[in-house]
Amino acid sequence: MAAILVFSERDEVAFQxxxxxxxxxxxxxxxxxxxxxxxxDADGFLSRGVSTVYTxxxxxxxxxxxxxxxxxxxxxAKQADAAIILLGSxxxxxxxxxxxxxxMKVGSLTDAGRLEVIDGRVVCSRNAFGGATVAAQTILxxxxxxxxxxxxxxxxxxxxxxxxxxxxxxxxxxxxxKKVATAPKSQDSANIEGAEVLVCVGxxxxxxxxxxxxxxLAQALGGLVACTKPLATDEKWLPEERIVGLSGxxxxxxxxxxxxxxxxxxxxxxxxDAGTIVAVNTDQNAFIFQMADYGIVGDLHQVVPxxxxxxxx
Amino acid sequence: xxxxxxxxxxxGLAGLSAAYVLAKEGIEVVIIERGDYPGAKNVTGGRxxxxxxxxxxxxxxxxxxxxxxxxxxxxxxxxPDNSVSMRFRSDKFDQKPYHSYTVLRATFDRxxxxxxxxxxxxxxTKNRVDDVIKEQxxxxxxxxxxxxxxxxxxxxxxxxxxxxAEKAGMIVPGQPRNFAVGLKxxxxxxxxxxxxxxxxxxxxxxxQMFMGSLTQGRFGGGFLYTNKASVSLGMVVGIRxxxxxxxxxxxxxxxxxxxxxxxxxxxxxGGEPVEYSAxxxxxxxxxxxxxxxxxxxxxxxxxxxxxxxxxxxxxxxxFAIASGVMxxxxxxxxxxxxxxxxxxxxxYQQFLENSFxxxxxRTFQHTPHVLDNSRFYGYYPQFAGKLxxxxxxxxxxxxxxxxxxxxxxxxxxxxxxxxxxxxGGLKI
Amino acid sequence: xxxxxxxxxxxDLQQVRIRKETREPVLDGVPLTIGNIDKNALEEGxxLRDKLGxxxxxxxxxxxxLNDTIKEALAMGADEAIMIIAPELEGAESSTVAMALAKxxxxxxxxxxxxxxxxxxxxxxxxVGPRIAEILDLPQITYVSSLEAExxxxxxxxxxxxxxxxxxxxxxxVVSVVSEINEPRIPAVTQILxxxxxxxxxxxxxxxxxxxxxxxxxxxxxxxxxxxxKRLLFQEGVGQDVKSLVAALESEGxxxx
Ligand SMILES: Cc1cc2nc3c(=O)[nH]c(=O)nc-3n(C[C@H](O)[C@H](O)[C@H](O)COP(=O)(O)OP(=O)(O)OC[C@H]3O[C@@H](n4cnc5c(N)ncnc54)[C@H](O)[C@@H]3O)c2cc1C
Ligand SMILES: Cc1cc2nc3c(=O)[nH]c(=O)nc-3n(C[C@H](O)[C@H](O)[C@H](O)COP(=O)(O)OP(=O)(O)OC[C@H]3O[C@@H](n4cnc5c(N)ncnc54)[C@H](O)[C@@H]3O)c2cc1C
Ligand SMILES: Nc1ncnc2c1ncn2[C@@H]1O[C@H](COP(=O)(O)O)[C@@H](O)[C@H]1O
Numbered sequence: 001m002a003a004i005l006v007f008s009e010r011d012e013v014a015f016q017x018x019x020x021x022x023x024x025x026x027x028x029x030x031x032x033x034x035x036x037x038x039x040x041d042a043d044g045f046l047s048r049g050v051s052t053v054y055t056x057x058x059x060x061x062x063x064x065x066x067x068x069x070x071x072x073x074x075x076x077a078k079q080a081d082a083a084i085i086l087l088g089s090x091x092x093x094x095x096x097x098x099x100x101x102x103x104m105k106v107g108s109l110t111d112a113g114r115l116e117v118i119d120g121r122v123v124c125s126r127n128a129f130g131g132a133t134v135a136a137q138t139i140l141x142x143x144x145x146x147x148x149x150x151x152x153x154x155x156x157x158x159x160x161x162x163x164x165x166x167x168x169x170x171x172x173x174x175x176x177x178k179k180v181a182t183a184p185k186s187q188d189s190a191n192i193e194g195a196e197v198l199v200c201v202g203x204x205x206x207x208x209x210x211x212x213x214x215x216x217l218a219q220a221l222g223g224l225v226a227c228t229k230p231l232a233t234d235e236k237w238l239p240e241e242r243i244v245g246l247s248g249x250x251x252x253x254x255x256x257x258x259x260x261x262x263x264x265x266x267x268x269x270x271x272x273d274a275g276t277i278v279a280v281n282t283d284q285n286a287f288i289f290q291m292a293d294y295g296i297v298g299d300l301h302q303v304v305p306x307x308x309x310x311x312x313x
Numbered sequence: 314x315x316x317x318x319x320x321x322x323x324x325g326l327a328g329l330s331a332a333y334v335l336a337k338e339g340i341e342v343v344i345i346e347r348g349d350y351p352g353a354k355n356v357t358g359g360r361x362x363x364x365x366x367x368x369x370x371x372x373x374x375x376x377x378x379x380x381x382x383x384x385x386x387x388x389x390x391x392x393p394d395n396s397v398s399m400r401f402r403s404d405k406f407d408q409k410p411y412h413s414y415t416v417l418r419a420t421f422d423r424x425x426x427x428x429x430x431x432x433x434x435x436x437x438t439k440n441r442v443d444d445v446i447k448e449q450x451x452x453x454x455x456x457x458x459x460x461x462x463x464x465x466x467x468x469x470x471x472x473x474x475x476x477x478a479e480k481a482g483m484i485v486p487g488q489p490r491n492f493a494v495g496l497k498x499x500x501x502x503x504x505x506x507x508x509x510x511x512x513x514x515x516x517x518x519x520x521q522m523f524m525g526s527l528t529q530g531r532f533g534g535g536f537l538y539t540n541k542a543s544v545s546l547g548m549v550v551g552i553r554x555x556x557x558x559x560x561x562x563x564x565x566x567x568x569x570x571x572x573x574x575x576x577x578x579x580x581x582x583g584g585e586p587v588e589y590s591a592x593x594x595x596x597x598x599x600x601x602x603x604x605x606x607x608x609x610x611x612x613x614x615x616x617x618x619x620x621x622x623x624x625x626x627x628x629x630x631x632f633a634i635a636s637g638v639m640x641x642x643x644x645x646x647x648x649x650x651x652x653x654x655x656x657x658x659x660x661y662q663q664f665l666e667n668s669f670x671x672x673x674x675r676t677f678q679h680t681p682h683v684l685d686n687s688r689f690y691g692y693y694p695q696f697a698g699k700l701x702x703x704x705x706x707x708x709x710x711x712x713x714x715x716x717x718x719x720x721x722x723x724x725x726x727x728x729x730x731x732x733x734x735x736x737g738g739l740k741i
Numbered sequence: 742x743x744x745x746x747x748x749x750x751x752x753d754l755q756q757v758r759i760r761k762e763t764r765e766p767v768l769d770g771v772p773l774t775i776g777n778i779d780k781n782a783l784e785e786g787x788x789l790r791d792k793l794g795x796x797x798x799x800x801x802x803x804x805x806x807l808n809d810t811i812k813e814a815l816a817m818g819a820d821e822a823i824m825i826i827a828p829e830l831e832g833a834e835s836s837t838v839a840m841a842l843a844k845x846x847x848x849x850x851x852x853x854x855x856x857x858x859x860x861x862x863x864x865x866x867x868x869v870g871p872r873i874a875e876i877l878d879l880p881q882i883t884y885v886s887s888l889e890a891e892x893x894x895x896x897x898x899x900x901x902x903x904x905x906x907x908x909x910x911x912x913x914x915v916v917s918v919v920s921e922i923n924e925p926r927i928p929a930v931t932q933i934l935x936x937x938x939x940x941x942x943x944x945x946x947x948x949x950x951x952x953x954x955x956x957x958x959x960x961x962x963x964x965x966x967x968x969x970x971k972r973l974l975f976q977e978g979v980g981q982d983v984k985s986l987v988a989a990l991e992s993e994g995x996x997x998x
Contacts, residue, residue: 110867138959140958182906293970302979311996587758
């Protein structure tokens with residue numbers, strides 16, 4: 001029976017993919033298989049409804065390197081008779097998708113949000129034009145390599161394992177990239193995607209010290225501080241997990257307050273599902289006002305303390 | 314300092330026309346434009362008469378991306394609560410070569426720039442000219458983004474209130490009297506809706522002028538042009554009137570009110586505004602022209618003041634094209650002598666004198682004065698409206714004879730003044 | 742040594758308008774430009790060339806208009822440009838584009854580094870780079886935020902979700918960069934003017950032996966999501982505005998959660 005093969009270099013992402021895979025499997029009458037390569041935990045997959053977990057013991061799989069994993073997955077996919085390969089749309093996962101799809105000479109889609117089945121093929125919705133539009137796209141022929149956004153699905157709860165484990169013997173060319181060092185990022189536990197209130201700041205902020213005032217506002221509202229990309233990647237005032245937008249998190253808060261943010265599409269895509277949007281900007285022609293419910297044309301340095309005071313008072 | 318044959322400041326119609334002709338001659342020409350791309354910010358109402366300029370750029374008109382050829386001319390006189398319209402359609406206007414087209418500058422200028430570049434001109438966008446370099450009174454180059462660029466001749470085509478001509482010491486900043494302000498919106502409509510609504514077939518187009526209460530007695534008027542799938546709607550108001558007349562009013566509010574008129578609402582209903590622009594228009598007529606040439610410099614298009622406000626319409630594009638081409642011709646002549654002094658470049662003025670440009674400017678030299686008569690913008694439209702309203706109104710009583718109706722509406726004193734205005738008006 | 746930089750021509754996203762009635766993006770007449778992050782890739786290529794010597798060659802696949810757009814890359818410091826031009830290449834799917842780019846690069850000669858952006862402005866799929874690496878059988882380092890080269894070795898820091906990873910590889914190598922790697926220069930006027938005279942090579946897909954078959958990827962629809970915002974602007978001075986805002990949020994039940 002044709003299968004849906006699930007893989008991610010991060011188990012928690014792979015588990016989330018299983019939620020989507022199980023739904024697709026039901027609709028398409030395909031079984032769900034998973035590749036537990038490297039350090040992956042085969043039991044975790046078995047307890048989440050996977051019928052076959054493919055494992056492999058191979059020195060080359062010790063560290064994740066996309067070109068090596070692409071070889072491995074191509075071989076596993078053959079064994080599993082995979083018709084659909086679901087990967088996590090992480091940075092590593094996107095690279096893997098490209099390598100793998102090119103190896104197999106098939107189409108690939110990345111950053112897939114919602115998945116649907118139409119005429120026996122998977123239709124993915126994904127942002128286009130920087131997030132200005134949402135495209136529904138499908139791979140017309142052959143194996144479908146789809147990298148799904150980590151936030152798109154929910155992991156099925158662990159239950160009694162039912163499937164089986166199949167060990168595959170892999171022939172792998174070694175990596176040509178040498179890992180020299182890894183510096184873990186400080187893990188930020190803020191859950192931007194689940195926050196009810198987001199206070200987003202942008203380059204209108206003049207210095208790191210001003211984050212204090214923003215924090216106070218967020219606290220008064222019971223919300224989280226998030227930011228535009230340059231504030232995290234260029235200024236490094238906030239961790240990258242706080243970035244909202246195309247290359248960051250997609251929020252769905254009841255209220256989003258945007259302070260000193262111009263409102264380019266790559267950012268607004270991250271808050272467009274917000275219930276209510278408030279914008280504060282000195283420039284009355286800023287794009288952000290186009291998609292705000294309430295706007296204050298003014299300096300955030302005056303508005304923020306005043307607003308905090310008003311909320312507390 | 315890198316040196317080129319010619320530097321043109323401003324990629325509007327004047328600058329691009331000059332560049333096109335120069336590049337075709339194999340002359341090394343650089344155009345510097347501050348906008349993101351040619352046509353990005355250039356404002357025009359939207360009607361171009363091709364006949365006067367056909368010969369100046371003979372090879373471009375067949376492929377040029379023009380919108381619609383105008384076959385329907387309309388005039389509407391507006392009073393606060395009524396209006397009189399006249400529509401004139403002629404088969405003659407529907408015969409090739411068409412004499413008048415509607416244009417969208419964002420499309421047309423970009424295309425013309427591409428033609429100039431194909432011919433070898435070098436276009437630099439997103440760069441503003443910040444200064445003019447002079448040596449012993451002679452212009453020898455410009456400064457842009459901190460870089461100095463040299464040239465035998467600099468052509469100021471930077472539009473109204475020319476910064477380059479001012480920096481070169483050719484003009485002193487103008488009086489408010491010499492300018493009008495123009496506002497325009499482009500409103501998109503599906504092509505079929507537009508054609509049905511305006512009664513047009515194929516690429517036929519309509520040009521509609523509005524005068525009367527829309528400017529609230531101020532010097533100016535409104536216009537509407539149909540493009541392929543949009544209409545250009547706007548108005549022009551004299552700056553002096555705008556400043557001096559009480560109560561004061563903001564122009565954009567006048568445009569908003571104009572758009573709410575029952576004559577306009579159905580025309581733009583369901584349309585999507587896609588472009589909004591405001592621009593100053595030189596309208597000093599002959600007296601408002603700047604000096605046209607100097608040592609190492611020529612001035613063309615709006616920069617020189619080549620725009621005629623005919624009250625309800627503005628003519629500037631043909632003058633921009635023609636003056637740009639003649640500036641190029643003057644440069645070609647100067648190169649032959651290898652002399653770029655004012656005296657050699659003065660042939661530019663000669664070329665202009667012999668062309669429709671200066672002829673039109675002389676013909677219309679009194680226009681600003683005649684049009685500066687508020688009766689054109691208030692009284693006459695009201696008179697016409699009242700007259701027709703009376704004529705068409707069927708009251709319960711017996712209908713008055715037509716001559717009585719006219720007499721009721723027009724006193725003797727008024728008739729005399731009207732005659733005088735009309736005599737003045739004949740000069741337009 | 743040749744440093745190839747793949748740059749994609751896309752519409753200027755900031756000028757793409759959404760048609761209200763249909764929610765379709767209006768692309769007609771929108772000026773074309775080079776992708777944002779591709780400019781970072783180009784900047785990095787120029788920086789490496791200035792250090793290592795050799796040439797920076799801009800490579801792009803797209804429509805006829807590329808002739809114009811590519812000047813931006815040349816003005817920013819590329820020495821030469823290769824264009825693969827066919828109407829079907831504009832917005833083509835990543836496998837076709839990658840094949841065209843790879844073949845053109847292969848044909849041009851010795852490869853040192855092939856640089857790309859992490860994702861293109863309009864599609865942002867991050868697929869072209871890995872596909873080129875696979876076609877040319879080269880190692881690839883993706884999402885690079887800092888890059889150094891010494892002799893034949895490149896050393897790069899990758900910015901990944903959970904860590905910064907420092908890696909090394911031998912040239913030839915494919916590298917994709919993230920935007921924080923550098924600040925792309927704004928070209929000087931004299932550079933823009935010189936760009937027009939730099940060498941340009943144009944290929945058709947056929948000349949490269951690239952077949953543009955029917956697309957494997959079908960776009961069923963591409964619309965802006967529905968947005969219905971109130972767009973109320975408070976402009977009465979900060980004190981009053983804050984009061985109005987608090988009142989509005991209160992009435993929507995958004996406060997005191
Ligand atoms: C492929 C790609 C992906 C991207 N992904 C993301 C993403 O996920 N998230 C993201 O955010 N960006 C992303 N970007 C970047 C994005 O294009 C913009 O550059 C970024 O969002 C701009 O951030 P900003 O609004 O903070 O800065 P700016 O655009 O510089 O805006 C600052 C604003 O602050 C206002 N301001 C200044 N001073 C004050 C004051 N005192 N008070 C009030 N207002 C003030 C200004 O008027 C201005 O509007 C991406 C770009 C690309 C090319
Ligand atoms: C509302 C309105 C309606 C009109 N209607 C009509 C009409 O229907 N028919 C008609 O024929 N005419 C009309 N005109 C007049 C006509 O549009 C102008 O006469 C014509 O555009 C002039 O062309 P130009 O090339 O001289 O100047 P512009 O088109 O103004 O071009 C000047 C260029 O120079 C650039 N520039 C300026 N300063 C600098 C600098 N320092 N450095 C670099 N670049 C610079 C500008 O960005 C611009 O692109 C109308 C004008 C207005 C405002
Ligand atoms: N048509 C193209 N021409 C040249 N380079 C391209 C093209 N399409 C994509 N690229 C390069 O590939 C990168 C990733 O694009 P994408 O895979 O579309 O996200 C871009 O940042 C470019 O460097």
